Amino acid sequence: SQTIHQWPATLVQPVGSPLSLECTVEGTSNPNLYWYRQAAGRGLQLLFYSVGIGQISSEVPQNLSASRPQDRQFILSSKKLLLSDSGFYLCAWRPRGRNTEAFFGQGTRLTVV
Amino acid sequence: AQKVTQAQTEISVVEKEDVTLDCVYETRDTTYYLFWYKQPPSGELVFLIRRNSFDEQNEISGRYSWNFQKSTSSFNFTITASQVVDSAVYFCALTLSSAGRRALTFGSGTRLQVQP
Numbered sequence: 001s002q003t004i005h006q007w008p009a010t011l012v013q014p015v016g017s018p019l020s021l022e023c024t025v026e027g028t029s030n031p032n033l034y035w036y037r038q039a040a041g042r043g044l045q046l047l048f049y050s051v052g053i054g055q056i057s058s059e060v061p062q063n064l065s066a067s068r069p070q071d072r073q074f075i076l077s078s079k080k081l082l083l084s085d086s087g088f089y090l091c092a093w094r095p096r097g098r099n100t101e102a103f104f105g106q107g108t109r110l111t112v113v
Numbered sequence: 114a115q116k117v118t119q120a121q122t123e124i125s126v127v128e129k130e131d132v133t134l135d136c137v138y139e140t141r142d143t144t145y146y147l148f149w150y151k152q153p154p155s156g157e158l159v160f161l162i163r164r165n166s167f168d169e170q171n172e173i174s175g176r177y178s179w180n181f182q183k184s185t186s187s188f189n190f191t192i193t194a195s196q197v198v199d200s201a202v203y204f205c206a207l208t209l210s211s212a213g214r215r216a217l218t219f220g221s222g223t224r225l226q227v228q229p
Contacts, residue, residue, distance in 0.1 A: 099215075
C-alpha cells in the first residue's frame with residue numbers, strides 16, 4: 001500500500017533562518033507531488049507541484065522554493081524565513097494520469113518567531 | 114480558472130441535529146471531479162468522497178450524504194444525527210480532468226462544531 005511521510009511535525013524557527021521540509025512517498029512510482037499551505041483559520045493554498053524529477057511549477061510568488069531530487073521525494077525550502085511564512089504545510093500526492101483523490105501527509109506546523 | 118466557494122465559515126449545532134455544508138464551484142470544463150475532505154484537530158486531511166461530473170447520483174454513506182447538482186454547480190454535504198466526533202473543518206475541492214498539474218483547488222473550508 002502507498003504511504004506518505006512528512007517531517008518534522010512541528011517546527012519553530014526564527015525570522016531569517018533557513019527551512020527544509022521533506023516529504024517522501026512509498027509504494028508508488030511517478031506520482032504527481034504537491035505542497036500546500038494552510039494559514040491559520042484559512043483554506044489550502046497550492047504552493048508547488050511536480051510531475052517528475054527536477055520538474056517544479058510554482059503557483060504563487062513567494063519566499064519559498066521546492067525541489068524533487070528523486071521520484072518520490074519532495075522538499076520545500078527557504079533561504080530566509082519571514083513571519084508570514086508561518087502556517088501549516090501539507091504535502092500530497094496523486095497517481096499520475098488518474099483522477100483519484102489526493103493523499104495527504106500529516107502536515108508540518110511551522111511557526112516563525 | 115476554477116474556483117470553489119464554501120460560504121459557511123463556521124457552523125455550530127447540537128448533537129443529533131442534521132447539518133448541511135454548502136459547496137459551490139466554478140469551472141468551464143465539462144469533465145471534472147469534486148471531493149470532500151475532513152480535517153480533524155490533529156490536522157491531517159481525511160478523504161471522504163469523490164464525484165465525477167457525469168455522475169449526478171446522490172450518495173449516502175452511513176450518516177453522510179452528498180447532493181451533487183450540476184444545474185446549480187453545487188456539491189453539498191449533509192451529516193445526519195451529528196456527533197461530537199464530527200467536529201472538524203470540512204473542505205470541498207475540485208480538479209479538472211484535463212492534462213496538466215491535476216492539483217485540487219480547495220474551498221476555504223467550513224468549521225463544524227458539534228456541541229454535546
